[in-house]
Amino acid sequence: MPIEIKELHIRVTVSGKPPEAHGATGSAAKQAAAAGAAVGKDELLAECVEQVFELLQARKER
Structure with missing residues (x-):
């Protein structure tokens, strides 16, 4: 008998x-990481909302 997972x-x-970041040093690495984190957070938030x-x-619909 198959099992159905609903949630x-x-x-x-x-x-x-x-x-x-590879190749970046000091504050440049921190800025690159912060910029990447901001973009990643925005994408993650959009996906969660969706x-x-x-x-x-x-x-x-139920």
């Missing part, structure tokens, strides 16, 4: 420093 909850905790809206739509 899956995953919780992740991330800690630590981001890796420094998934939340999809979940809300799926619950509405």
Whole structure:
């Protein structure tokens, strides 16, 4: 008999420093990491918002 998983909850905790950019030194590496982190955060936030809206739509359709 097959098992159907309707919901899956995953919780992740991330800690630590981001890796420094290769070839960059000192403040240049920090600026590159900060710029990359800002872009990464924006993309992550957009993806999270999209998934939340999809979940809300799926619950509405039930």
